[in-house]
Amino acid sequence: MLTAKENERLTQIGPGTPCGELLRRYWQAVCPTKELSGKVRKKRIEILGEKLLVVRLDDGSFACMSEQCAHRNASLYFGFIERDGIRCCYHGWKFDCTTGTCIERPFESAETTAKMNLKAYPMQQLGGLLFVYMGPEPAKAPPLPHWDVIARTDRPRTIAVLPDHKCNWLQIQENTVDTAHTYYLHGEFAAVNELDSKGVAEYYHRPIEKYDWAISHWGVEKTLVYGGDRPEVEVRPPLIFPNILRVPVGPVESMHFRIPIDDERTRIIWVGLMPEGSASLVPDSEVPYEIRRDPPGVEIEDYDVSTVWQQDRVVWETQGVIADRSRENLAATDRGIVMFRRMLQSQIDLVETGVEPTVAVVDAAEPTRMIAFDSATRPWNEAVAPWYPGQETEAIGASHG
Ligand code: FES
Ligand SMILES: [Fe+2]
Known part of the structure; x- marks a missing residue:
């Protein structure tokens, strides 16, 4: 349980808010690079409560x-x-696009003042995605982490931008x-509703005998021990601090970037590193993507809950636009959540005292070193097998949070 004030401290992400300042110390995924290709050179995007414009410059770089x-x-x-810049219509x-000047x-008079300048943030591209660093001192931006899903060059990848989730980022990441x-x-959802997701039901519908968590450099590690007829120790990649899920789904290695649009909406960008040979390898700027949108006028009761992603989504969104954590009754299975909240609180405290965060920070001496995680378990391999290549929609449905 958190007090209303503590809850506010962890959930508000606008400029100048404690958590907003922390999240601005991490590179945030913006959009697929391919969105800004050909004749398309500009894109409007809202991140961390700021309305931003991404521009592809003449030299092919992005601002x-x-x-x-x-x-x-x-x-x-x-x-x-x-x-040399973008001219308002x-x-x-x-304005100079890279400096905002x-x-x-x-x-008018030729004179300009600092008040007339706009904010500008550095961008980088990797693995078919554009990233932005919104911290106060661009020169002090840490290296962009080379997560294997976006950095490997030996397997194809695909990207999906999911519909905006109508809730605060934290309840998604706590999941x-x-x-x-x-x-x-x-x-249970798959079993009771006789959904066509046999592998999902079989994998998860096993009694949980033990669970544990541990703090690591990248975030919070998690272990689950299944009993029953098919006992197994499930070890997966950690929660990546502050707002990334890294999870294998059968042979697909995936990452979910949970990017706050504002305090009440969250964008999820899914990237899947596909099995070798499942699609052609292409340059980063050509990595295929799809944008998923909700049908017009859809209400939460109408969501198609036959997919794992939508099952997660309905609980996230019904916890409240910003979940009221003063009304919780946390139990033993929530210990990982408590550990994550404490980690978040401590990193926010650090940034408030003028110190850079310490969790999930890349070693500056090896800025491009690949960051990979081994998984002892790979959920529902048989179920996912028929989906690739190219059936991104299904793969998203089964990538779990
Ligand atoms: S020049 Fe942009 S609003 Fe006037
Ligand atoms: Fe889930």
């Missing part, structure tokens, strides 16, 4: 800046990209250490 013009707030999305003020104001939820939410 990220505040979307709204410093003059009278029109969107620069409709602006004109020029060799309303009255023509021009106002460099021209037609029909990553909530290992005991799978028996009922996935196993």
Whole structure:
């Protein structure tokens, strides 16, 4: 249980909020690189409560800046990209895309002041995704972690951007250490509803005999011991701090980036490293993606809960837009959640005192070293087998949080 004040401290992510400042110390996934290809050179995106514009520059690199013009707030999305910046379509003020500096104001004095500059953030691309660092000092940005799912070059990958989830990021990420939820939410759901997901039901519908968690450099490790007819010790990759799920689904290695859009909405970008030979290897800028959207007017009662992802989604969203953690009764199976919350609290405290976070930080001496996790268990291998290659939608449905 948390007090209302503690809950606020962990869930609010806008500029200047304690958790918002912590999350800004980590590279955040923005969108598939391929979205900005060909004639498309701009994209509007909201992250951590800020309206941003991503621009592909003439040299093929990417820049990220505040979307709204410093003059009278029109969107620069409709602006004109020029060799040295982007010009607002309303009255023509021009901004350097990489620094945000106002460099021209037609029909005005040539003088500009710092107040006319926009925020600009560094971007990097890896594995078909664009990432942004929104920390206060771009020069001090840590290395972008080379997670194996986005850094390996020997297997194809695919990306999916899921529909916006109508809830705060924290309840989604807490689910990553909530290992005991799978028996009922996935196993029982599949069994009772006779869903066509036999492998899921068989895997999770086993009595849980023991569970444990441990703190590691990357986040929180989790272990589950199944009993019954098919006893097994389930060891999976850790919860990656602060907002990533890393999980194998049969032969597909996946990552889920849970990016706060604002306090009440979360974007999930799913990346799957596919089995060798399941699709062709392509350059990062060509990694295929799909954007999934909810049908128009869909209410939560209408969600298709036949997939593991939607089963998770209905519990996340019905916990409340921002779950009220002062009304919980935590139990023994929630110990991993408590460990994660304490980790989050301690890292927020560090940043507040002017120190950089210490969890899930890449060694600066080896900035591009691949970060891989071994999994002793690979859920429902047989069930996932018929899905690839190219059946990304199904693969998402079964990648579990
Ligand atoms: S609002 Fe952009 S130049 Fe006026
Ligand atoms: Fe789940």
